[in-house]
Amino acid sequence: MKKKILVLLLIGIMMGVLTGCSGSDSKSTSNASGSDKKTLYFIPIVDTGAYWSPMKKAAEERAKELGYNLVFKTSPPSESQKNEKHIGFLQEAITSNAVGIAIAPMDPDMFDRKVKEAKDAGVSIVTFDADVKTKDNRAAYVGTDNKLAGEELGKKAAEYLKGKGIKNGKIALAAVNLTQTTMTYRQDGIRKGFEGVMGADAQSFSWLEPIQDNDQASESKRQLEGQITSNPDLIAVFSLGSEGPDTGVMEAIKSQGKAGKIYHFGFDYTPTWENGIKEGLITGIVDQDSYAIGKTIIDVMDKIIKKEKIQDNYPVAVKWVEANQIVEYGKDKQKQFTNETK
Amino acid sequence: MLNPKLNDGSSIARKIDSKDLFLKYSVYIVLVVLIIAFSLISPLFLSQANIGNFFRQVPTVGIATVGITMLLVTGRVDLSAGSIAAFAGTAAVFLAVKGFSPPVVILAAIVIGMFWGFINGFFIVRFKLDSFILTLGTDYMIRGIILFITNGIYVKGVPDWFYLLSNTKVGVNFIFTNTLVFAAVVIALTYVMNHTRFGRYCYAVGSNQEAARLSGINIQKHIIKVYMLEGSLAALAGVLLMSNLNVGAPSEAAGVGLFAMAAAIIGGAAFSGGVGNIPGAVVGIFTLEIFRNGLAILGLNSFIQQAVTGGIIVIAVVVDYYRRNR
Numbered sequence: 001m002k003k004k005i006l007v008l009l010l011i012g013i014m015m016g017v018l019t020g021c022s023g024s025d026s027k028s029t030s031n032a033s034g035s036d037k038k039t040l041y042f043i044p045i046v047d048t049g050a051y052w053s054p055m056k057k058a059a060e061e062r063a064k065e066l067g068y069n070l071v072f073k074t075s076p077p078s079e080s081q082k083n084e085k086h087i088g089f090l091q092e093a094i095t096s097n098a099v100g101i102a103i104a105p106m107d108p109d110m111f112d113r114k115v116k117e118a119k120d121a122g123v124s125i126v127t128f129d130a131d132v133k134t135k136d137n138r139a140a141y142v143g144t145d146n147k148l149a150g151e152e153l154g155k156k157a158a159e160y161l162k163g164k165g166i167k168n169g170k171i172a173l174a175a176v177n178l179t180q181t182t183m184t185y186r187q188d189g190i191r192k193g194f195e196g197v198m199g200a201d202a203q204s205f206s207w208l209e210p211i212q213d214n215d216q217a218s219e220s221k222r223q224l225e226g227q228i229t230s231n232p233d234l235i236a237v238f239s240l241g242s243e244g245p246d247t248g249v250m251e252a253i254k255s256q257g258k259a260g261k262i263y264h265f266g267f268d269y270t271p272t273w274e275n276g277i278k279e280g281l282i283t284g285i286v287d288q289d290s291y292a293i294g295k296t297i298i299d300v301m302d303k304i305i306k307k308e309k310i311q312d313n314y315p316v317a318v319k320w321v322e323a324n325q326i327v328e329y330g331k332d333k334q335k336q337f338t339n340e341t342k
Numbered sequence: 343m344l345n346p347k348l349n350d351g352s353s354i355a356r357k358i359d360s361k362d363l364f365l366k367y368s369v370y371i372v373l374v375v376l377i378i379a380f381s382l383i384s385p386l387f388l389s390q391a392n393i394g395n396f397f398r399q400v401p402t403v404g405i406a407t408v409g410i411t412m413l414l415v416t417g418r419v420d421l422s423a424g425s426i427a428a429f430a431g432t433a434a435v436f437l438a439v440k441g442f443s444p445p446v447v448i449l450a451a452i453v454i455g456m457f458w459g460f461i462n463g464f465f466i467v468r469f470k471l472d473s474f475i476l477t478l479g480t481d482y483m484i485r486g487i488i489l490f491i492t493n494g495i496y497v498k499g500v501p502d503w504f505y506l507l508s509n510t511k512v513g514v515n516f517i518f519t520n521t522l523v524f525a526a527v528v529i530a531l532t533y534v535m536n537h538t539r540f541g542r543y544c545y546a547v548g549s550n551q552e553a554a555r556l557s558g559i560n561i562q563k564h565i566i567k568v569y570m571l572e573g574s575l576a577a578l579a580g581v582l583l584m585s586n587l588n589v590g591a592p593s594e595a596a597g598v599g600l601f602a603m604a605a606a607i608i609g610g611a612a613f614s615g616g617v618g619n620i621p622g623a624v625v626g627i628f629t630l631e632i633f634r635n636g637l638a639i640l641g642l643n644s645f646i647q648q649a650v651t652g653g654i655i656v657i658a659v660v661v662d663y664y665r666r667n668r
Contacts, residue, residue: 048494055547076489133423152581212644217587218402218596223647226638230386245495247589254588255398255509272496275588 040301041093043086043103045129046085047074049242050270054336055128058294059102066250066302071098078202083110094121098303102142104129108181112137124304128297130182135312139304142296142314144288146182149267149318149334150189153286155321157236157265158197159192159244160283163271164263169235172227174220174237176241185241186267208234213244220248228256236263243272250281269333273326285326286318291336368661369608369622372627384405387639394516398508400631401524402427402583402595404624407602408531409575409607411623415535416568416607417548417615418473420462423576425597429488430454431580435497435590438504447504448519451576451581458484459573463566480600488592497590508585519581527575532620544568548615574597605630608658630654 040063042076045333047056056072063070073084073089083106093101094117101123105111112133115125125138132138170197173190175183195202209321213220220239228234237253239245246266253262260280266273269287293316303310321329364371401406406423413420413544414453434451442450462480466473510514535541543564555561579598584590609626612620637647 001665046494050495053493053495097625114433137434158403209641209643212595217589217591218399218583221587222395222399222634223644226392226635227397227641229389229392229395230384230639230641243589243591244593245589247496251587253397254444270496272589275498275500293410 001327008320011198014224034252035053037067038099038163038300039069039071039096041073041089041096041098041101041103042297043073043089043101045074045082045086045104045106046076047072049225050272050333051242051268051288053292054333055294057336058291062295062298068298068302070298071096083107087111087114090118094118094123099171099305100124102126102128102297102301105132106130106180108133109261112223124301126297126300128293130180140300140310140312140314141295142300143316144318145315147189147192148315149286149288150186151193151196152189152318152320153186153238153265154190154193154195155197155284156193156284157238157263158194160265161236161262162197166235167201169233170206170208170231170237171238172208172224172231172234173210173238173240174213174224174245175239176213176215178210178212181242183240190238202304211245213248215242215244215246217247219229220245221252222248224249224252224255226251228258228262230258234258234262238265238267240267243270246270246282247272247275249256250276251268253281269321269330271330271334273323274330277323277326280323282323284320284322286320287329287333288318289316292316349630353514369610369625369629369658373625373632374656377634378630378631380632380639387636390515392639393395393435394518395535396517396631396635397516397521398586400627401508401520402579402586403581403598403602403605404524405575405579406598406626407605407627408620409572409579410528410599410602411589411606411611411620412531412535412544413473413568413572414564414603414611414613415548415615415618416483416544417551418420418466419477419570419599419603419613420569420572420576421474421477421599422458422462422484423456423579423602424595425481425484425488426455426458426573426576427580427583427595427598428593429458429484429580430577431582431584431594432488432492432497432590432592434581435500435504438501438547439497439499439590444503444507448581451577455573455575456570457573458662459576460566463569466569467562467565475601480604481542483498490594494592495559496592499583500588501535502580502611504585505588505599506650508582508652515603520586523582528580528620537618540564540567546616550616576606601630602627604655604659608655626658629658630660 040057040321044052048053060070075085090103091114092103101118103125105127108131113238115132116137118125120142127138130142131141172186189207208231211220211223218243239249249264253259253264263283264281265283266285269285273282273285296314300310300314367487386392406427410420432449433454434447437447437450462477465471466476508518510519512519512522535544543559545566546559547561547590551561580595583595605627606623608620608629609622637650648663
């Protein structure tokens, strides 16, 4: 008898739990925010740093103006299961009946299936920073064409070296993560742009093994110091991805006494560049207008929701900024940072 | 004429002796072999420029290794050492940028390190927690807080005096101020571990906690003290690192705790506690850093560098296993 009561009790508890769960499910599917506003999910790779912060600010401001409830979802830079987590955010947005999702997919293949699932569930997807493999599954892409941006940096670097009469030497490259799709596209672009400008002289330049530092400035500094020591004819370095390689490269050039002898070309504005201008540790950068990217993403989503006509691609051009212009350029740029980044 | 049996026996004895000798001094042998091998492969390896690079790069992780060794001897670990270094180092840069004087900045950083060390030690002894899991948690927590405060942006505008903390040449071209600080820390900690009651307590607690308690050692208090000292060393490493990088970088020094632990174990410390010494740990970190330095000089692919360094750690730990079980 006691056993029967116990079994009935357990069944009762299980029913209660299941009812509770289904209740919470239906609650969450009614509206992610619980308000009448339509919900948009915004899933950047991170939301900190000089590139992502203005984008976040722009998206927040624009969503508020247009009357959307914007849900930010991201993870820390050091998150060990970043891809898995961000794919989970996509699922969360679908389950929460979001009307639109903006996502920066870290890998075109990895996010492809889940983006299709979102599309099949009737949720519109806008990709930014990087794209998914199957373009038909997303409504639009907003952001820099990383190959073209890399090409622009490569061209500018080659023109600069040509202007200095340099026709041979070795070239190094440091990046946060060499396997990230945006980084591989940028690398390809840099070489293409460089070789295009250098023409036949391009064969007189050799490219050293690229450095990956996982955003640890001390790591890119250590590895580049080794490359400078073993390659006295090193003439140029590219740094891509974040402040880690930017700082590591500048400090390696400084510690080896090569300021003004090794030319450093960077990607994206950060106030950290100002550390190296006076001493000649940075030559020039190409910068993405991340504030414009953030604003455009929300505008495009708004158009989709209002069933207005949209383009497939919203390219945001990069801007070349020489070292002597970085401080002035940065003054306007820093106004776009969210409060906590100042 | 020699008895053949006796002859066989002495040959076996010689074999055992050479094996013992190899196992006992394996880390030192590996270190010497690495130096010889790299200098033969690349003449630049022993150049003044590269030796300078090495001595400027090693102090940060070296100081952290010294602190971790002390903890391992006590039978504990700290995975949050890198985050403490990043937190204290970035805070030091912030204060330096705000115009605080050098003694205030350095003292504040060390107090921050001691504070986090206290938090680690307190939770471990108060709730009888496993140090590996607890410090994994505090590692995330400390890193998260400093990233939140700075929003992941580097603190810049480092004053000259702060930059010179690590980067001032001392006499010769390849010795820098941070190298001297590292040497001073090694000497001081070697003395502390070998000639003071504090050091003896570390070995006693790490060897047999119950026996140490019965002999009158206040174990809880001692463990908290060890964590505070280790935290302050991590903070010092953080200050020197940020000085070397010329910024306050909240994302720096990730994984330093694990790397330092590997170096300490290569140098003779053991997870089980009660074993290890500071000079051995220094040889351990020198071995790893010389290896990484040599690979960088050879211009090897980043991923291969990582794989080979990991392989060396595995081999060294296996050799250590045989050494302890011979």
